[in-house]
Amino acid sequence: MGLVKITTLLSQTIGLDPDVVSPSQITRAVETRRVACNLPDIDRYWARLQTSAIELEELIELIIVPETWFFRDGKPFDYLKTYVNTEWRLKPNRNLLQILSVPSSTGEEPYSIAISLLEAGLQPKQFAIDAIDISQRSLTKARRGIYTKNSFRGDAWQERSHYFQKNDLGSDRGYELSQSVRDLVNFQQGNVMNSLAANQKQYDIIFCRNLLIYLKPEACTLVLAAIDRLLVTGGILFVGGSETGKIVPEQYSSIRQPFTFAYRKSELPPVPSKPSLNFNNPPQIPTTPNVQTIPKTHLSTIASAQSSPSLDLPAVRKLANEGKLIDATTLCKNYLEKYPTSADAYVLLGELYQADRQNSQTSQKAEQCFQRAIYLEPNSYEALIHLTLLKESQGDTTGANIIRQRISAIASRLPNSGVGGGT
Numbered sequence: 001m002g003l004v005k006i007t008t009l010l011s012q013t014i015g016l017d018p019d020v021v022s023p024s025q026i027t028r029a030v031e032t033r034r035v036a037c038n039l040p041d042i043d044r045y046w047a048r049l050q051t052s053a054i055e056l057e058e059l060i061e062l063i064i065v066p067e068t069w070f071f072r073d074g075k076p077f078d079y080l081k082t083y084v085n086t087e088w089r090l091k092p093n094r095n096l097l098q099i100l101s102v103p104s105s106t107g108e109e110p111y112s113i114a115i116s117l118l119e120a121g122l123q124p125k126q127f128a129i130d131a132i133d134i135s136q137r138s139l140t141k142a143r144r145g146i147y148t149k150n151s152f153r154g155d156a157w158q159e160r161s162h163y164f165q166k167n168d169l170g171s172d173r174g175y176e177l178s179q180s181v182r183d184l185v186n187f188q189q190g191n192v193m194n195s196l197a198a199n200q201k202q203y204d205i206i207f208c209r210n211l212l213i214y215l216k217p218e219a220c221t222l223v224l225a226a227i228d229r230l231l232v233t234g235g236i237l238f239v240g241g242s243e244t245g246k247i248v249p250e251q252y253s254s255i256r257q258p259f260t261f262a263y264r265k266s267e268l269p270p271v272p273s274k275p276s277l278n279f280n281n282p283p284q285i286p287t288t289p290n291v292q293t294i295p296k297t298h299l300s301t302i303a304s305a306q307s308s309p310s311l312d313l314p315a316v317r318k319l320a321n322e323g324k325l326i327d328a329t330t331l332c333k334n335y336l337e338k339y340p341t342s343a344d345a346y347v348l349l350g351e352l353y354q355a356d357r358q359n360s361q362t363s364q365k366a367e368q369c370f371q372r373a374i375y376l377e378p379n380s381y382e383a384l385i386h387l388t389l390l391k392e393s394q395g396d397t398t399g400a401n402i403i404r405q406r407i408s409a410i411a412s413r414l415p416n417s418g419v420g421g422g423t
C-alpha cells in the first residue's frame with residue numbers, strides 16, 4: 001500500500017508515468033532511502049516523505065534517468081547550425097538567439113548546443129542558453145563540467161576534443177570542458193511541472209528531448225502547453241526520437257530532416273471574433289463551476305466562436321441548461337471527435353464534467369479538458385480560470401498561484417491592460 005502511495009506521489013510531483021517505470025525500480029529506490037533514513041518500515045518512510053521536501057528530493061534523485069551524452073543523435077545539432085546560418089542570421093531585427101534545454105541532465109546537451117553555435121560562427125554575446133533539470137546532483141555535475149567516457153559515444157566529439165582537457169586528479173578524473181564553453185550555459189534547477197509556467201522568457205529554440213517518454217499523458221499536455229507558450233512563433237522544438245508522436249501536428253510542422261526530430265511552431269490560426277482575452281471585460285469567473293450557472297454569455301461566446309457551420313454547441317448548452325448532462329457530454333464529445341483541436345469545446349466539456357458532481361472521477365477529467373484547451377490555445381482565459389479554481393478546490397494553492405501568475409503575465413502583455421506591457 002505504501003508503495004502505491006509513493007508511486008502516486010512521484011507521479012503527482014514530477015509527472016512520472018507509473019507505467020514506464022518498473023515497480024522493482026521504485027521498490028529499490030524506496031528501500032535504499034528507507035534504510036538511509038534508518039526507518040523500520042515503508043509506512044514510516046511514507047510519513048517522512050510527506051513532511052520532508054528534502055527526502056522527497058533524495059528519492060527523486062534515485063528515480064530519474066539522467067542518461068545523456070554529447071551530441072546525442074548528431075543530426076539535431078547539424079540542423080541547429082543550418083538554422084542559424086540560413087534563417088536566424090537573415091532575420092532583420094534579431095536580438096539574442098535564445099535557447100532552452102529542458103531537461104538538461106548533466107549538461108552534455110546544452111554544452112553540445114553551445115559548441116554547435118560556436119561552430120556555426122556565432123559569438124558568445126549573440127546567444128543565451130538556459131538549461132533546466134530537476135536533479136540537483138545532475139546540475140552540480142553539469143556545472144563542474146568533468147566527463148568520463150559514457151558521455152562521449154560515437155565519434156562526433158572526437159573532432160571537438162580541443163574543447164576538453166584531461167584531468168587526472170583525485171576523484172575528479174575525466175575530461176574537463178573548457179571554462180569558456182561552461183560559461184555559455186545558465187543552469188537552473190526546476191521541475192517542469194511548475195517551473196516552466198512561471199518562466200516569462202521567449203525562446204527561439206527549445207530542446208525538450210527524452211523527458212516526455214517518462215511522463216503521464218496529463219503531464220505531457222501540461223509541459224507541451226508550457227513549452228508552446230515559451231517558444232516564439234516560427235521557433236523550433238526538438239524532441240527525442242521516440243517522442244514525435246506527442247507533438248500535435250496542427251500546431252507544429254516537422255522540419256522534415258531525417259533523424260532530427262524537430263518541429264516548427266506554426267502561425268496561430270486566425271481567431272474568430274471571440275473576445276477570449278479581453279481583460280477589460282473578462283468573462284465571469286464562476287465561483288462554483290456548475291452548468292446551471294454557466295453564464296449564458298460565455299456559452300454563447302463559445303458557440304459563436306466556432307468556424308464550422310455544422311457546429312452544434314448551442315445544442316450542448318441547451319441540453320446542459322435542461323440538466324441533461326449525459327446527453328450534453330455525449331454531444332460535446334462527438335463534436336470533439338470531429339473537431340479535435342477546438343479549445344472552446346474542451347472548455348465546455350470540462351465545465352460539463354465539473355457540473356456532474358454525482359461522479360467523483362469527473363474533476364480529474366475536467367482538469368484534463370482544461371489542460372487540453374490550454375495546450376490548444378495557451379491564452380485561453382476561460383480554461384486558465386477554470387483550472388485555477390479547480391486547483392484551489394483541490395487544495396493545490398501552489399498550482400493555482402502558478403496559473404494566476406500566468407494569467408497576470410498574459411494580462412500584462414495586452415495592449416490596453418494598464419499593467420505594464422503593450423508598448
Ligand SMILES: C[S@@+](CC[C@H](N)C(=O)[O-])C[C@H]1O[C@@H](n2cnc3c(N)ncnc32)[C@H](O)[C@@H]1O
Nearest residue numbers: 014064066068103105133134135191192209210
Ligand atoms: C534522459 S535525461 C534527458 C537529457 C537530455 N535532454 C537528453 O536527451 O540527452 C532525462 C532528464 O529528465 C529530468 N527530469 C525528469 N523529470 C523531470 C521534471 N519533472 N522536471 C525537470 N526535469 C526532469 C531528469 O532529471 C533527467 O536528467
